[in-house]
Amino acid sequence: xxxxxxxxxxxxxxxxxxxxxxxxxxxxxxxxxxxxxxxxxxxxxxxxxxxxxxxxxxxxxxxxxxxxxxxxxxxxxxxxxxxxxxxxxxxxxxxxxxxxxxxxxxxxxxxxxxxxxxxxxxxxxxxxxxxxxxxxxxxxxxxxxxxxxxxxxxxxxxxxxxxxxxxxxxxxxxxxxxxxxxxxxxxxxxxxxxxxxxxxxxxxxxxxxxxxxxxxxxxxxxxxxxxxxxxxxxxxxxxxxxxxxxxxxxxxxxxxxxxxxxxxxxxxxxxxxxxxxxxxxxxxxxxxxxxxxxxxxxxxxxxxxxxxxxxxxxxxxxxxxxxxxxxxxxxxxxxxxxxxxxxxxxxxxxxxxxxxxxxxxxxxxxxxxxxxxxxxxxxxxxxxxxxxxxx
Amino acid sequence: xxxxxxxxxxxxxxxxxxxxxxxxxxxxxxxxxxxxxxxxxxxxxxxxxxxxxxxxxxxxxxxxxxxxxxxxxxxxxxxxxxxxxxxxxxxxxxxxxxxxxxxxxxxxxxxxxxxxxxxxxxxxxxxxxxxxxxxxxxxxxxxxxxxxxxxxxxxxxxxxxxxxxxxxxxxxxxxxxxxxxxxxxxxxxxxxxxxxxxxxxxxxxxxxxxxxxxxxxxxxxxxxxxxxxxxxxxxxxxxxxxxxxxxxxxxxxxxxxxxxxxxxxxxxxxxxxxxxxxxxxxx
Numbered sequence: 001x002x003x004x005x006x007x008x009x010x011x012x013x014x015x016x017x018x019x020x021x022x023x024x025x026x027x028x029x030x031x032x033x034x035x036x037x038x039x040x041x042x043x044x045x046x047x048x049x050x051x052x053x054x055x056x057x058x059x060x061x062x063x064x065x066x067x068x069x070x071x072x073x074x075x076x077x078x079x080x081x082x083x084x085x086x087x088x089x090x091x092x093x094x095x096x097x098x099x100x101x102x103x104x105x106x107x108x109x110x111x112x113x114x115x116x117x118x119x120x121x122x123x124x125x126x127x128x129x130x131x132x133x134x135x136x137x138x139x140x141x142x143x144x145x146x147x148x149x150x151x152x153x154x155x156x157x158x159x160x161x162x163x164x165x166x167x168x169x170x171x172x173x174x175x176x177x178x179x180x181x182x183x184x185x186x187x188x189x190x191x192x193x194x195x196x197x198x199x200x201x202x203x204x205x206x207x208x209x210x211x212x213x214x215x216x217x218x219x220x221x222x223x224x225x226x227x228x229x230x231x232x233x234x235x236x237x238x239x240x241x242x243x244x245x246x247x248x249x250x251x252x253x254x255x256x257x258x259x260x261x262x263x264x265x266x267x268x269x270x271x272x273x274x275x276x277x278x279x280x281x282x283x284x285x286x287x288x289x290x291x292x293x294x295x296x297x298x299x300x301x302x303x304x305x306x307x308x309x310x311x312x313x314x315x316x317x318x319x320x321x322x323x324x325x326x327x328x329x330x331x332x333x334x335x336x337x338x339x340x341x342x343x344x345x346x347x348x349x350x351x352x353x354x355x356x357x358x359x360x361x362x363x364x365x366x367x368x369x370x371x372x373x374x375x376x377x378x379x380x381x382x383x384x385x386x387x388x389x390x391x
Numbered sequence: 392x393x394x395x396x397x398x399x400x401x402x403x404x405x406x407x408x409x410x411x412x413x414x415x416x417x418x419x420x421x422x423x424x425x426x427x428x429x430x431x432x433x434x435x436x437x438x439x440x441x442x443x444x445x446x447x448x449x450x451x452x453x454x455x456x457x458x459x460x461x462x463x464x465x466x467x468x469x470x471x472x473x474x475x476x477x478x479x480x481x482x483x484x485x486x487x488x489x490x491x492x493x494x495x496x497x498x499x500x501x502x503x504x505x506x507x508x509x510x511x512x513x514x515x516x517x518x519x520x521x522x523x524x525x526x527x528x529x530x531x532x533x534x535x536x537x538x539x540x541x542x543x544x545x546x547x548x549x550x551x552x553x554x555x556x557x558x559x560x561x562x563x564x565x566x567x568x569x570x571x572x573x574x575x576x577x578x579x580x581x582x583x584x585x586x587x588x589x590x591x592x593x594x595x596x597x598x599x600x601x602x603x604x605x606x607x608x609x610x611x612x613x614x615x616x617x618x619x620x621x622x623x624x625x626x627x628x629x630x631x632x633x634x635x636x637x638x639x640x641x642x643x644x645x646x647x648x649x650x651x652x653x654x655x656x657x658x659x660x661x662x663x664x665x666x667x668x669x670x671x672x673x674x
Contacts, residue, residue: 093636095637249621262516262518264516264518381633381638382450385454386450388625389625
């Protein structure tokens with residue numbers, strides 16, 4: 001009898017552990033966004049629709065986007081104005097978005113927010129989007145320079161596939177009390193002076209930073225497989241050499257914030273929004289753009305090839321890009337938008353932080369993420385794995 | 392005759408949920424994994440490249456060997472810690488203490504592995520509890536970082552698997568008649584010879600079951616290793632995860648999965664042969 005009870009206990013425990021391990025939810029959630037420039041801005045929640053939609057005269061708009069890009073406040077306002085019900089699902093990284101869209105050829109979603117450098121290549125491989133119909137877009141809402149460049153950069157076979165939405169940069173955050181001189185170059189992340197006080201991600205954004213710091217131009221090199229491998233291997237050598245300086249490679253926003261506020265780390269790579277949030281609480285933390293320039297990403301609007309409610313998608317775009325609405329997103333996430341006049345409507349405190357870190361001359365040096373051919377994805381993953389495996 | 396068939400039918404009905412569970416959630420996915428691992432990434436033609444890649448890229452073999460060695464080491468360490476505990480709980484303590492200690496071993500498993508790992512981080516980090524206590528006691532005067540070492544991974548893994556070792560051993564020790572131990576002493580045996588000749592052979596099946604379970608759990612661990620290991624933590628499971636999620640290469644990932652599965656099955660089989668244990672008996 002006793003023997004049997006024990007066996008049952010053990011089996012139940014094993015089953016529980018097994019299910020927890022297989023649940024998948026837990027593992028990716030801790031290792032946030034492994035493949036993606038963008039981030040799940042606030043606490044990463046399980047991706048699930050926020051509301052059960054009821055069919056109404058305006059129909060339903062189904063979005064697949066990042067946490068914080070369709071805040072409840074805006075969804076409600078939009079539904080009240082248009083009668084369209086909104087159903088939002090969240091993604092943790094771009095590959096997840098592409099995988100979900102490719103599985104159904106886009107059926108099931110109307111509007112998605114891929115990062116710019118993933119648009120044209122995934123359109124080429126999977127055909128998951130439809131071209132943007134500019135006649136349905138209120139162009140005056142957009143900052144013209146962003147609109148022009150994103151329409152151009154998202155082209156496939158001569159047609160644009162994306163509109164600009166939210167952007168942000170990755171550079172360095174510095175604890176100015178502990179390391180007042182840091183932040184001149186990305187190579188400061190490798191300075192033995194800060195041994196054990198440095199953190200960055202073992203991901204592509206770090207690879208780009210070091211590539212630029214070592215004098216390469218990865219955006220050019222990526223066009224040729226051999227050339228790109230050469231550049232990335234040089235970066236890998238440098239990063240392995242720098243490994244003793246690093247405390248740990250950070251994976252999630254929460255982890256980086258903890259490392260910095262507990263002063264276990266003084267100098268780190270950081271998304272601008274993380275650094276600005278920290279600055280607001282404690283001005284000793286500063287977001288610094290070194291001489292190589294910040295690395296920038298641009299999240300976009302793209303219309304699904306299988307969209308069932310295209311009109312609603314354009315209505316949402318024209319709605320969310322109005323300055324007072326875009327300001328809600330800026331305040332919620334800490335990222336910037338392509339909406340003309342939104343920054344001024346957002347909090348003045350934030351606007352000042354942005355202006356300090358990214359004055360026009362720094363804006364001009366932003367290195368935008370470039371589209372990645374298949375082989376580049378593999379080369380980067382090779383480097384990331386070898387870096388983590390190096391002892 | 393009629394009665395027997397009827398009873399058999401009832402038995403089959405009872406088995407259906409179990410068969411569905413195994414068939415849909417275990418057999419089918421593994422068959423799919425197996426097929427995928429022999430297909431080309433584009434086009435899906437038959438190929439052995441996915442397996443060749445494992446042996447050609449020294450990185451993967453290196454990570455794999457590291458994962459395997461770590462798993463074996465932590466399994467042995469877990470056994471070393473669990474066996475005395477199991478022995479004391481079953482043979483030395485009274486009923487009340489026994490229940491209390493059993494509860495103490497089971498209790499930590501009421502929280503998920505993820506939370507356990509985060510708890511370790513709170514204890515181990517440079518500004519964490521242990522570092523603070525050491526300073527308070529005057530043993531050291533500056534913060535000490537315990538996280539992000541190989542030994543941290545070992546601590547985490549041992550902790551998450553101790554239950555699965557202790558319970559099977561307790562289970563087998565429970566059936567050992569105390570009079571056998573007394574007889575051994577009466578016949579002139581000392582503590583070590585009694586241990587070697589009487590107790591360990593009897594507990595053998597329990598040790599085997601526990602070790603197999605712990606070894607498999609360690610080999611397939613993901614959360615504890617990545618959270619506690621930090622910058623040096625590449626585990627084979629993470630390489631599999633990268634293939635599926637980062638590189639979009641399901642086929643390569645499947646091949647890695649099959650390799651991991653095959654290795655663990657063969658390894659367990661070899662250990663069973665060497666120790667002359669029989670799995671049916673052990674279970």
